Amino acid sequence: MEKILVSGCLFGWHCRYDAVDCPCLDERFIKWKNEGILIAICPEVFGGLPTPRPDSQRVENKVLSCTGLDVTEEYEAGAKEALRLARENNVICCIMKQDSPSCGSQYIYDGKFTDTKIEGNGRATELLKEGGFKVFDENQIDEAEKFLLEKEI
Numbered sequence: 001m002e003k004i005l006v007s008g009c010l011f012g013w014h015c016r017y018d019a020v021d022c023p024c025l026d027e028r029f030i031k032w033k034n035e036g037i038l039i040a041i042c043p044e045v046f047g048g049l050p051t052p053r054p055d056s057q058r059v060e061n062k063v064l065s066c067t068g069l070d071v072t073e074e075y076e077a078g079a080k081e082a083l084r085l086a087r088e089n090n091v092i093c094c095i096m097k098q099d100s101p102s103c104g105s106q107y108i109y110d111g112k113f114t115d116t117k118i119e120g121n122g123r124a125t126e127l128l129k130e131g132g133f134k135v136f137d138e139n140q141i142d143e144a145e146k147f148l149l150e151k152e153i
């Protein structure tokens with residue numbers, strides 16, 4: 001069965017940096033969840049980071065926390081795990097949390113911790129796109145549904 005890879009926090013896990021969840025409440029997302037076609041990942045946790053953890057942002061080729069920690073290695077490991085899961089689970093597309101330094105697919109924060117967004121991808125999303133996977137965000141369920149209908153899923 002083909003699957004949709006989704007961010008763990010959209011799936012309902014309390015895996016955000018501040019340990020808060022942000023579940024996607026769109027009825028189609030919930031239906032897919034109940035049908036068992038969603039496979040969840042939190043790249044940051046799967047990469048070895050704890051919850052809660054300091055807020056982090058992409059800064060050029062690194063990921064740095066607001067406390068000055070270099071967490072690039074953990075983000076890289078989580079991104080690779082997302083790509084591995086997508087490849088090994090017959091994933092047809094992904095729905096990932098917008099704005100995240102791991103899961104963002106259009107916008108991320110600017111790396112200066114000034115609450116300013118810029119165009120860009122999170123590291124896991126970047127790797128998924130490089131691997132040929134289509135990535136939507138939680139505000140693009142219409143587009144994701146259309147994509148799935150076109151693929152006759």
Ligand code: SF4
Nearest residue numbers: 008009016042100103
């Ligand atoms: Fe959600 Fe992705 Fe951040 Fe994990 S890394 S909390 S799945 S946005």
